Amino acid sequence: NLEWGVRDDPDRCRALGLFILGSCNRNDCLAYDPHYIYMNAPAGDYWIIVDGRDNSTIAYTLTIHCGDNPLPVELTSFDAVSEENGVHLRWTVASELDNDGFEIQRSNADSEDWVIIGYVRGRGTVSSSATYNFVDVDVVASRSYTYRLLSVGVNGEQETLGLVSATYTSAEPSVASEFRFLGNYPNPFNPSTLLRFETAEASEIAIEVFDVQGRLVSRLLSGVVAAGVHEVSFHADGLPSGLYLARLRAGSNSDLLKMILLK
Template sequence: MESNEDFWVQYYDGSAWRTIATYVQGAGFANNVFYNKVVSIPAGTYNYPANAKLRFMCDASNNTDDVYIDEIAFRGYSNGKAVQDDHDIVSLKRELVPGKFFFSQNYPNPFKPSTTISFSLPEASSVVIKVFDITGRRVATLADGPYEAGVHNVRWEAKGVSSGIYFCRIQTGAHVATRRMMLLE
């Protein structure tokens, strides 16, 4: 994200969206750094109706930067006892399906011993993702089959290969792209 761009966490209390956390690039976070953040909603501050919702919003410019949000846990307290809801909390809104193909740089990069590769599809497509060493020898096939429209992540556990430069190639029905990755020992 560019300097001074931000993203925020909002809570819907059944009647309005309320911002509960804001992060500004350069002040609240830096690019290419992983963070663990806890956002608390103090008891008595908001109501918790059955239709309560959380969302993550961003006002980034029209660039190809990515913000990855992972391992979200919701915990609450009822009469002093901790409660946790492990239900499926993610839903795909049709307007959030990407309008174009994109193949992100793996993260982290350099990496040790595993990395995540992200790509977006504007429509369902067959996808093949392969990893090659510097000599062009295929060392892994990470995906080979149909994928729905949307944003997808695949993970490479680089076991049994030496440290060095590797190339990750994605091939869809209409696109081919390659990214360079560096595995550290």
């Protein structure tokens, strides 16, 4: 199963084609298609030719899936760690195939039922590794939890990837600051990340995002927020890769958070 595509204007690539050859001989063509190829062939060496008949140079991506039933997601690690603001889940994948995202489920000693607590978007079909993060903030001190990670395909099919357990150990509450950022997950991110912040009392809060030139690129929140831990999403669609600064303001006080967009 071999798929390919171009990263340029499709109108400039109408003459582009893909050939699979059994040997270094154009007459020994096993398959041809202008966009997508399915083929079965024994193990061995094959030649792949991308033919642009208009003599132009085009950047392209090429993905090869080997085996009868390639895994939609190849999981390499899955961990759960108790942190100050909740249980931090982190998992790494080596590749993804038609992956819409990851569903996070949780159970505890009081119940054997699985409850959906979150969803993290995947990257579709890629052959490169990536690390994902999710923080379960709805936890109780000294209680143990089991987490189940599932991949969800673009067709809706689900597959269980792994299980981990952790006991949440709460830290002593901080009284050093009236309000502050608790971080963002994931970081680096693409194309969205979840910012967490806390306030000791109800406050007029504004959260804005700036690029490294100091230009405002997004206004995430403006209004009165109750005391406690809160979340707000930052979607960076259409923005270039780089460093971005989130600023949390309450009156004359402010807090900054550095975020890295990596496309």
